[in-house]
Amino acid sequence: MASGTRGVAAATISLAVLLLIFCFSPSTAAAAGVPSIDATRTRHLPLPRGLLRGPESVAFDAKGQGPYSGVSDGRVLKWNGDKLGWSTYTYNPDYSSEACTASLLRPETATEGHCGRPLGLRFHLKSGYLYIADAYKGLMRVAPGGGEATVLVTEVDGVPLRFTNGVDIDQVTGEVYFTDSSRNYNRSQHEMVTRTGDSTGRLLRYDPRTGKAVVLQADITYPNGLAISADRTHLVISSTGPCKLLRYWIKGSKAGTMELFADLPGYPDNVRPDKKGGYWVALHREKAELPFGIDSHLLALRIDADGKITEEMRGPKGVRPTEVVERKGGRLFMGSVELHYVSVVTRK
Numbered sequence: 001m002a003s004g005t006r007g008v009a010a011a012t013i014s015l016a017v018l019l020l021i022f023c024f025s026p027s028t029a030a031a032a033g034v035p036s037i038d039a040t041r042t043r044h045l046p047l048p049r050g051l052l053r054g055p056e057s058v059a060f061d062a063k064g065q066g067p068y069s070g071v072s073d074g075r076v077l078k079w080n081g082d083k084l085g086w087s088t089y090t091y092n093p094d095y096s097s098e099a100c101t102a103s104l105l106r107p108e109t110a111t112e113g114h115c116g117r118p119l120g121l122r123f124h125l126k127s128g129y130l131y132i133a134d135a136y137k138g139l140m141r142v143a144p145g146g147g148e149a150t151v152l153v154t155e156v157d158g159v160p161l162r163f164t165n166g167v168d169i170d171q172v173t174g175e176v177y178f179t180d181s182s183r184n185y186n187r188s189q190h191e192m193v194t195r196t197g198d199s200t201g202r203l204l205r206y207d208p209r210t211g212k213a214v215v216l217q218a219d220i221t222y223p224n225g226l227a228i229s230a231d232r233t234h235l236v237i238s239s240t241g242p243c244k245l246l247r248y249w250i251k252g253s254k255a256g257t258m259e260l261f262a263d264l265p266g267y268p269d270n271v272r273p274d275k276k277g278g279y280w281v282a283l284h285r286e287k288a289e290l291p292f293g294i295d296s297h298l299l300a301l302r303i304d305a306d307g308k309i310t311e312e313m314r315g316p317k318g319v320r321p322t323e324v325v326e327r328k329g330g331r332l333f334m335g336s337v338e339l340h341y342v343s344v345v346t347r348k
């Protein structure tokens with residue numbers, strides 16, 4: 001295992017050097033010239049003690065409470081402010097603290113298949129339902145107040161969900177859009193999805209009125225996070241491996257078709273509306289990123305309604321955000337699948 005890891009690391013470095021040599025052009029610095037937010041120093045909302053980590057998504061309810069975030073033991077936690085910290089909000093039917101609390105002998109990688117791994121989170125504001133895209137359990141929902149979540153979808157068109165990942169909701173109709181990143185690989189094999197160029201991901205829609213889910217688009221390369229546009233005519237979907245954003249039309253003359261929306265200088269994860277018609281897109285790392293040199297990389301990009309980059313956020317390479325959500329007063333909440341906290345960045 002260890003030598004295999006070293007081999008991969010060496011290969012990654014030489015690939016990175018090659019990329020630097022061949023790709024170092026103004027386009028790699030595609031975000032240059034736009035306003036930049038410095039996220040070197042951030043406020044932390046630390047997870048409870050122990051081996052808990054990875055608050056991947058950051059959602060807020062209709063009252064503005066939260067953030068809510070899914071963590072490595074399979075639960076979704078709620079932040080109740082500095083004094084009270086995090087509390088358990090919801091969990092899947094297979095969760096138990098005995099079986100799912102990680103220890104040094106039992107890391108979360110050994111339990112996440114059974115205990116679940118919530119990735120995307122989104123509230124339907126009118127009903128107060130929280131929808132959860134859990135990598136292993138599928139699409140779930142919990143009623144206002146939390147508690148045990150109900151599993152809604154585990155397969156679509158006879159094909160099991162293998163790697164449920166992103167979710168967003170049409171707040172008017174209540175329809176739920178979500179992604180299954182691959183038919184071949186689960187979350188623990190996510191690097192294979194990128195490395196093999198796997199293109200078996202699906203964009204799906206769940207209708208809460210009928211309880212049925214349908215495939216909108218199959219054969220997508222690593223669909224990850226997604227967001228419905230402010231005018232509800234289309235979805236913007238991350239395609240992680242190819243470093244792109246895709247646009248899927250729900251309404252209008254192009255309904256049912258998908259097209260390129262933006263080329264990105266890094267690997268995108270979740271996409272969230274910026275409330276100005278555009279989106280915040282969290283990036284894991286830059287396309288041509290070296291593991292040495294200046295300790296700074298792109299954390300996130302703000303993209304306008306036409307796919308143009310209008311703002312960037314930079315910070316240390318050890319931070320690889322999965323979601324960025326902007327709240328009142330220019331406060332940006334940042335989730336991560338690796339860290340032990342949610343970060344709060346304040347725009348100066």
Ligand SMILES: *[C@@H]1O[C@H](CO)[C@@H](O)[C@H](O)[C@H]1NC(C)=O
Pocket residue numbers: 109112113114185186188189
């Ligand atoms: C992911 O899929 C692989 C291959 O099918 C399997 O061996 C592994 O147990 C799965 N991982 C989890 C956590 O379910």
